[in-house]
Amino acid sequence: xxxxxxxxxxxxxxxxxxxxxxxxxxxxxxxxxxxxxxxxxxxxxxxxxxxxxxxxxxxxxxxxxxxxxxxxxxxxxxxxxxxxxxxxxxxxxxxxxxxxxxxxxxxxxxxxxxxxxxxxxxxxxxxxxxxxxxxxxxxxxxxxxxxxxxxxxxxxxxxx
Amino acid sequence: xxxxxxxxxxxxxxxxxxxxxxxxxxxxxxxxxxxxxxxxxxxxxxxxxxxxxxxxxxxxxxxxxxxxxxxxxxxxxxxxxxxxxxxxxxxxxxxxxxxxxxxxxxxxxxxxxxxxxxxxxxxxxxxxxxxxxxxxxxxxxxxxxxxxxxxxxxxxxxxxxxxxxxxxxxxxxxxxxxxxxxxxxxxxxxxxxxxxxxxxxxxxxxxxxxxxxxxxxxxxxxxxxxxxxxxxxxxxxxxxxxxxxxxxxxxxxxxxxxxxxxxxxxxxxxxxxxxxxxxxxxxxx
Numbered sequence: 001x002x003x004x005x006x007x008x009x010x011x012x013x014x015x016x017x018x019x020x021x022x023x024x025x026x027x028x029x030x031x032x033x034x035x036x037x038x039x040x041x042x043x044x045x046x047x048x049x050x051x052x053x054x055x056x057x058x059x060x061x062x063x064x065x066x067x068x069x070x071x072x073x074x075x076x077x078x079x080x081x082x083x084x085x086x087x088x089x090x091x092x093x094x095x096x097x098x099x100x101x102x103x104x105x106x107x108x109x110x111x112x113x114x115x116x117x118x119x120x121x122x123x124x125x126x127x128x129x130x131x132x133x134x135x136x137x138x139x140x141x142x143x144x145x146x147x148x149x150x151x152x153x154x155x156x157x158x159x160x
Numbered sequence: 161x162x163x164x165x166x167x168x169x170x171x172x173x174x175x176x177x178x179x180x181x182x183x184x185x186x187x188x189x190x191x192x193x194x195x196x197x198x199x200x201x202x203x204x205x206x207x208x209x210x211x212x213x214x215x216x217x218x219x220x221x222x223x224x225x226x227x228x229x230x231x232x233x234x235x236x237x238x239x240x241x242x243x244x245x246x247x248x249x250x251x252x253x254x255x256x257x258x259x260x261x262x263x264x265x266x267x268x269x270x271x272x273x274x275x276x277x278x279x280x281x282x283x284x285x286x287x288x289x290x291x292x293x294x295x296x297x298x299x300x301x302x303x304x305x306x307x308x309x310x311x312x313x314x315x316x317x318x319x320x321x322x323x324x325x326x327x328x329x330x331x332x333x334x335x336x337x338x339x340x341x342x343x344x345x346x347x348x349x350x351x352x353x354x355x356x357x358x359x360x361x362x363x364x365x366x367x368x369x370x371x372x373x374x375x376x377x378x379x380x381x382x383x384x385x386x387x388x389x390x391x392x393x394x395x396x397x398x399x400x401x402x403x404x405x406x407x408x409x410x411x412x413x414x415x416x417x418x419x420x421x422x423x424x425x426x427x428x429x430x431x432x433x434x435x436x437x438x439x440x441x442x443x444x445x
Contacts, residue, residue: 001169018209019163021199040200041264053236053266059196060267063169064211110262131345132261 003066007031008075016062022048023057026072033073033105037134044133047106048072054113056132073105076112087157088112091150092143099137107133111147119155123148165204171211175297175320181210182318191320193232193269197276212271217322220244226328231271231321235259235283238270247326248290248335248355249439255286255337255353261345271321277310277376280347284310285371286337287324288379289353295323310376333357333365336435338428348372349416352428356392356436363387368404368432370425374413382407383429392437401430 003016007026016025023046026034037045039058046057049071076086084090088111091097098104107130114121114129121129126147127140135143172178182189188207190198198209217230220241227243238244239256259265259282273283274294284306292306298319306324309315335355339348350372357365366384371377383404390396405426410418 017166018169019166041196044261044263047263050266054263055266056263059194059199059264061163061169061195061199061209063209064192064195064213066171113262128257128345129262132263 001063003062005062005065005067006069008071014062018061018063020062021058022050022060022062022065022070025062026057026070031072031074035102035105037102037106042134043103044106044110044130045103047109047133049109049113052113052116054110054132071109073108076108086112087153088115088147088150091146091153095142095146095149097138097142097146099135103133103135103137107135107143111143111150114147115151115154119151119158121147121151162200162202163198163206163209164202165207166209167207169209169211171214173214175215175322176299178210178212178215179297179299179318179320181208182320191275193272193275194234194267195272196264196267197272212320215322217271223325224328225325227326229270229324229326231323232269235265235268235270235273236262239265244326248329248333251290251335251337251353252286252326255282255339258282258339258341258344270324274306274309274324275316275321277313279374279376280351280372281377282337282339282348282351282371285348285351285369285377286335286353287326288371288377289337289355289367289369290326290335291355291367293325293327294321295325296320297322307379329355329357332359332440334436334439336432336439338431338435340424340428347415350410350421350424350428351377352425352432353377354429354432354436356387356433356440358440361391362389363392364389368400368429370404370408370428373408373410373421373425374415375409375411378408380404380408380429387433392433392440397430397433397437400433401426404429 035045037043041056041059048057110130126144185208191210212232217232219230221228222243244252293303295303296319337353339351341348353369355367366387368380368384369377383400408425410421412418
């Protein structure tokens, strides 16, 4: 079947089998930043923004996403055409929130959704925001710190 | 690949078309809201998915009868709805914060949650306690208590859930929800809920539920009955919790033993009733 997606701002018409998941479709067309993990909605490695909300792409049929906007981690940087990293990505790099990096795309996407809807989250709200993203390296301390710092930075630039 | 025999994915613009498809395709068709259960299904029987997302059934509305929630409304949309912020002291919002994680809540729909009837469902345990009604469409629209849906699953064959109504309650009514799980976001080992309506300080209406026993949530009528006409205090709460412990059917599964669950029923009912008692007496939590 034919479906239309707007992936990272680019409209695409794609062929997809009715049972294909969004995860498989995105990776098939080259968005390898969308990681294949548990494929059962537990780990969050495959998280993307569907319209403006974080979802596990392994639990979304590609057909369900037909006509919607999809943002992968590849689409976060340079949204203002300067090629700059998203503040959450910058904070993850600067504050050591990445170890093996496999969970990072999904966790960054989850954090972007959280901060878009709650610009000043408490640590508890940050924990809830990334509760669908498993990290087996870091113990989450650095990610929570990075998201807190990204939130501060985003609030400051919104005030300017 | 899951859904290996899936041949068509349809998003009708009219409810009658959706119903016709379900009737025509019979057991090879499934209705989906978020679709997260079916994505992983290995059932070779499923050939058609009927997606309800184009039927304008995503809404949370305050009505004179209560709060109406459309079938395709996601759990996140319910959680963020202003109409539910203060409904029974925010009990629905508090419960939804404990359901899965944001990526799941952004997909899971209210209708799908009620139709899937997972035994551990926190939503069903609370909605049963709140006396939720569901609207079904099978060519004609009818509203039935949610408890009837689980007493007779035949109500859904063929019919489509279009809405749930959380009834409006008068002042002097309070509700509470309690979940026991390994972490806040895990599937419940057991969950409990209660709704208490009072008149002159005495319990006039009582609904208690326990779910994840590990079966689907049910009402606990014997425990509720002991509270009728009485004030909520340490004695009456202890008695109700004790009866709930003795009368609730529990058993072992991979998450917990039946004996452990029996004790959780006692603790859960006691905590829910204590929480409601504090709310009704105006003591902050």
